[in-house]
Amino acid sequence: MKLFSVAMAAALGILCHAIPAKAQEIVLGAVLPLTGPAAQIGLEEQQGVQFATDRINADGGIRGRKVKFIFEDSQGKPDQGVLAFNRLVDLHNTPSILTAYSSISLALAPLATRKKILVVNPAAQTNKLDDASPFLVNTIPLVRDEVEVMTKYAVAKLGKKAAILYENAAAGVDVRDDFKKAFEASGGTIVADEAIEFGSTNFRASLLKIAAAKPDFVFVGMTVGYPALADQVAQIPGFPIGVGTTFLRPIVGHPAAVGWFHSGIKSGMKPEDEAAFHKQFNVKEMTFFSREYANSAQIIFKLIDDLIAKNKPLTGENLKAALFEIKTFESPTAKIVFNSNTAKREVEIFRATATGRELVQASVN
Amino acid sequence: MLFLQLIADGLVNGCAIGVVAITFTYVYTTTGVFHVAHAGVFTLGGYLAWYLSKEGIPFVLCVALAMVICAAVGAAIEKGIYEKLLKRQATPLVQLIASLGLLAVLQNLVAILFTPNVLQFESIAWRMKVLHFGPIDLTIPQVLTVFTAFAAVYGLIYFSTKTNLGRRIRAVASNRTLAEITRLKPFEVYVYVMAISSALVVLPSVFIGLDQAMQPYSSVLVLLTAVIAVISGGLGSIRGAFSASLVMGIVQNAVLIVVPGRWSIALTFTLFIVFILFRPTGLFATKIRRAS
Amino acid sequence: MNFFLSYIILAEIFAIVALSTNFLVGVIGIFSVSQAAIMGVGAYAYAIAVMAGIPFPLALLLAITLCALLNVATSLPSLRLEGDYFVVTSFGLQIVATAVFMNWSAVTGGTSGIAGIPAPRFSGLSFDEPENFVFLSTFALGLASAGYWLLMRSSYGRTLHAIRLDELAAVAAGRHVLQMKLGISAVSGAYAGLGGALYAIFMSFIDPSSFEIHVSVLILTMLVVGGARTLAGSILGPFIILAVPQMLTLLALPPHLIGPLRSLAFGVILVSFMLWLPKGLAGRKI
Numbered sequence: 001m002k003l004f005s006v007a008m009a010a011a012l013g014i015l016c017h018a019i020p021a022k023a024q025e026i027v028l029g030a031v032l033p034l035t036g037p038a039a040q041i042g043l044e045e046q047q048g049v050q051f052a053t054d055r056i057n058a059d060g061g062i063r064g065r066k067v068k069f070i071f072e073d074s075q076g077k078p079d080q081g082v083l084a085f086n087r088l089v090d091l092h093n094t095p096s097i098l099t100a101y102s103s104i105s106l107a108l109a110p111l112a113t114r115k116k117i118l119v120v121n122p123a124a125q126t127n128k129l130d131d132a133s134p135f136l137v138n139t140i141p142l143v144r145d146e147v148e149v150m151t152k153y154a155v156a157k158l159g160k161k162a163a164i165l166y167e168n169a170a171a172g173v174d175v176r177d178d179f180k181k182a183f184e185a186s187g188g189t190i191v192a193d194e195a196i197e198f199g200s201t202n203f204r205a206s207l208l209k210i211a212a213a214k215p216d217f218v219f220v221g222m223t224v225g226y227p228a229l230a231d232q233v234a235q236i237p238g239f240p241i242g243v244g245t246t247f248l249r250p251i252v253g254h255p256a257a258v259g260w261f262h263s264g265i266k267s268g269m270k271p272e273d274e275a276a277f278h279k280q281f282n283v284k285e286m287t288f289f290s291r292e293y294a295n296s297a298q299i300i301f302k303l304i305d306d307l308i309a310k311n312k313p314l315t316g317e318n319l320k321a322a323l324f325e326i327k328t329f330e331s332p333t334a335k336i337v338f339n340s341n342t343a344k345r346e347v348e349i350f351r352a353t354a355t356g357r358e359l360v361q362a363s364v365n
Numbered sequence: 366m367l368f369l370q371l372i373a374d375g376l377v378n379g380c381a382i383g384v385v386a387i388t389f390t391y392v393y394t395t396t397g398v399f400h401v402a403h404a405g406v407f408t409l410g411g412y413l414a415w416y417l418s419k420e421g422i423p424f425v426l427c428v429a430l431a432m433v434i435c436a437a438v439g440a441a442i443e444k445g446i447y448e449k450l451l452k453r454q455a456t457p458l459v460q461l462i463a464s465l466g467l468l469a470v471l472q473n474l475v476a477i478l479f480t481p482n483v484l485q486f487e488s489i490a491w492r493m494k495v496l497h498f499g500p501i502d503l504t505i506p507q508v509l510t511v512f513t514a515f516a517a518v519y520g521l522i523y524f525s526t527k528t529n530l531g532r533r534i535r536a537v538a539s540n541r542t543l544a545e546i547t548r549l550k551p552f553e554v555y556v557y558v559m560a561i562s563s564a565l566v567v568l569p570s571v572f573i574g575l576d577q578a579m580q581p582y583s584s585v586l587v588l589l590t591a592v593i594a595v596i597s598g599g600l601g602s603i604r605g606a607f608s609a610s611l612v613m614g615i616v617q618n619a620v621l622i623v624v625p626g627r628w629s630i631a632l633t634f635t636l637f638i639v640f641i642l643f644r645p646t647g648l649f650a651t652k653i654r655r656a657s
Numbered sequence: 658m659n660f661f662l663s664y665i666i667l668a669e670i671f672a673i674v675a676l677s678t679n680f681l682v683g684v685i686g687i688f689s690v691s692q693a694a695i696m697g698v699g700a701y702a703y704a705i706a707v708m709a710g711i712p713f714p715l716a717l718l719l720a721i722t723l724c725a726l727l728n729v730a731t732s733l734p735s736l737r738l739e740g741d742y743f744v745v746t747s748f749g750l751q752i753v754a755t756a757v758f759m760n761w762s763a764v765t766g767g768t769s770g771i772a773g774i775p776a777p778r779f780s781g782l783s784f785d786e787p788e789n790f791v792f793l794s795t796f797a798l799g800l801a802s803a804g805y806w807l808l809m810r811s812s813y814g815r816t817l818h819a820i821r822l823d824e825l826a827a828v829a830a831g832r833h834v835l836q837m838k839l840g841i842s843a844v845s846g847a848y849a850g851l852g853g854a855l856y857a858i859f860m861s862f863i864d865p866s867s868f869e870i871h872v873s874v875l876i877l878t879m880l881v882v883g884g885a886r887t888l889a890g891s892i893l894g895p896f897i898i899l900a901v902p903q904m905l906t907l908l909a910l911p912p913h914l915i916g917p918l919r920s921l922a923f924g925v926i927l928v929s930f931m932l933w934l935p936k937g938l939a940g941r942k943i
Contacts, residue, residue: 035916
């Protein structure tokens with residue numbers, strides 16, 4: 001069996017030139033939802049990684065060694081994610097893998113532990129990712145950290161009656177649970193609690209029920225479908241203002257969302273980098289996902305740089321050790337600190353205006 | 366007036382499902398194919414109209430062109446696949462599986478041609494406008510959904526009872542073997558039926574897309590709901606299928622008053638399963654049987 | 658070589674589920690499009706039981722028994738409903754099942770699923786590594802295949818074929834058609850339960866997306882491509898269908914096109930098989 005599978009894999013390897021021709025090249029992997037309802041996000045993530053990779057290669061690579069990212073499609077499904085993970089590790093021997101999507105990251109976690117591969121999660125937020133694996137690190141705060149900041153603000157400024165509108169997916173359900181707990185603990189009441197199916201575009205019934213409950217504000221936990229949501233909110237007179245996390249950011253700019261609040265994980269890019277990104281991918285904006293994936297890729301590059309400098313082999317274990325040794329990753333626009341597997345980041349609060357958004361509460365840690 | 370508004374929105378959804386239902390049953394009763402790929406034609410129609418409107422073509426023309434192209438696609442499916450299967454005496458199971466395959470082809474063709482992203486008709490400004498009817502608010506696309514749905518139903522009933530081709534289709538539907546002997550050319554009739562149904566199903570697709578947004582993979586649930594309406598209404602009855610669709614649309618929204626939204630689909634389908642077990646002939650069964 | 662082994666393991670698991678579907682669709686003629694839902698119940702039942710501290714063999718038995726009973730219940734409408742009617746009912750059951758997996762959070766973990774499902778250990782040998790697990794899945798498939806083979810060659814199997822071909826004649830010949838149909842449904846359910854439990858062990862994580870309507874259609878595709886009503890067909894199908902996405906990843910395609918192209922390829926395969934090879938590679942007429 002073993003011999004057979006080795007032979008098969010070797011054959012496959014020759015087929016796709018998987019066995020790196022240049023020993024100098026550093027091969028890394030990313031398991032992203034490139035198809036299915038989250039495909040749009042997956043594409044943004046991929047562009048972020050590609051951007052960071054092209055940049056470092058244009059500068060001559062990491063200490064003279066070029067970097068290559070291999071992208072695998074998880075289709076948004078855990079079993080495909082597991083297959084993709086094994087493909088990356090077995091055929092390409094990648095010491096580190098970028099992941100996306102809560103459920104897939106959870107499915108990859110035990111494999112990360114077993115194979116000792118550093119899995120870096122730049123965007124999935126479900127709380128379970130905190131201690132899913134010692135080899136899984138989250139470069140953004142999880143749902144509970146962000147919801148806590150936003151809830152405090154909402155209780156103080158907006159009122160004690162709230163509704164929840166959330167996506168019926170891992171992170172959305174976490175938003176519901178965490179907000180409910182935090183809000184009720186500070187004396188608030190939840191007057192409506194409405195789920196939306198992931199990828200659906202008909203929100204009208206949920207919005208009507210929320211509006212009818214007359215809350216002071218509605219906490220929104222969604223990741224996709226914002227243009228349709230904004231349109232349908234605009235059609236309901238007297239709809240309460242919305243409040244949410246970083247993921248609510250795409251609704252900013254829609255007239256219906258003026259006055260809405262969202263917490264934001266402090267991050268960004270230098271304007272010239274952002275301009276280069278727009279040019280490279282022909283897009284109007286470098287989204288949160290693109291930025292975070294570019295950022296996380298850069299963190300991995302830094303770890304590799306450190307290992308090469310110290311002449312240590314590029315293994316998941318060494319990468320992980322380097323991460324906690326370096327601990328603080330400071331770029332011009334984001335400060336990321338790893339005291340645990342989940343990064344500490346600055347969280348700010350913004351209010352959407354007619355033209356953009358304004359900072360209403362500076363970062364808290 | 367939350368309840369009234371929910372009922373009104375449910376009625377609009379019911380109308381959209383209704384057009385899918387009547388066109389599905391028209392194909393099913395005539396050709397005998399369980400045409401699941403109808404959901405793919407539905408998706409294709411909406412995206413075609415979206416693409417044309419983005420190119421600056423007047424909206425009415427976009428819809429008309431999308432209908433013409435989908436009619437051609439429907440006819441091609443019949444000629445190229447279903448006809449071959451029928452001539453080879455393929456069992457209903459084989460036909461159904463082929464149709465499932467076609468559905469995957471159409472949906473993913475749309476995803477490849479127009480991206481898998483959620484798309485909106487951004488170039489059409491009036492899609493957001495709300496009209497007030499007493500306590501009820503409806504958007505212009507919602508109103509148009511209702512009008513076109515009724516036009517489609519009564520148009521199809523008129524066509525099927527008052528025109529020569531319509532009567533020929535009904536004759537073929539009632540007995541294919543006899544139709545072959547009497548030179549009604551059933552296979553030619555099937556092509557017409559597929560073309561007509563494929564053109565009509567573009568209407569709800571475009572108006573739902575205008576009103577909400579579009580996604581290549583969401584039409585399967587629309588079709589399943591429509592098929593359930595077809596069966597509840599009694600196979601073969603256009604009026605029955607449409608009425609049952611309206612009932613389903615309204616029930617799906619009305620239960621939201623007491624049930625959280627995430628349980629509404631499960632509840633509707635469970636009700637259907639119970640219903641079908643106790644009354645397998647549906648509400649308004651007619652004498653038109655499926656061709657076999 | 659985990660990549661290749663995980664492909665083999667998943668194909669073997671799906672072969673067991675394909676056999677389950679084969680009993681219904683191929684052998685007795687109940688056109689079920691909800692076998693992924695039954696498989697899901699097996700996976701959840703196993704996961705919940707094992708995480709509540711029930712030992713491996715008992716948890717497995719529980720999953721298998723539950724699925725056998727459930728499959729009998731979901732096949733019952735087929736006694737009353739004809740062909741296409743049952744298809745729709747079956748689609749409906751699949752949708753209801755997915756909604757229950759997603760929303761009955763207290764039991765199923767909802768959309769977050771169940772993570773960290775432990776693999777069984779036998780005398781210090783853990784089955785969480787693919788190189789060990791492959792023996793478990795191969796053994797299970799061997800057992801399932803032997804069961805299928807023996808059953809089809811028994812007089813029971815021959816009667817089942819007779820029922821599919823002509824139910825009235827079978828009734829007239831004094832066969833207990835009802836009991837036979839329910840019996841085979843139970844066996845089919847047990848197979849799906851076994852497949853589901855193995856899936857839960859191997860992935861160590863389950864969530865509703867693994868048991869959706871698309872998976873049911875995928876299982877059906879496997880059965881049809883391999884060929885219905887034969888043992889070889891049910892085993893061949895999953896190995897071929899699961900290899901398609903793996904092969905596509907080897908082509909240098911733009912990543913955003915890979916997914917739709919893969920699904921498109923499945924569609925083309927299905928239509929082509931129905932047009933030119935409706936028996937599948939190693940099956941009989943369906």
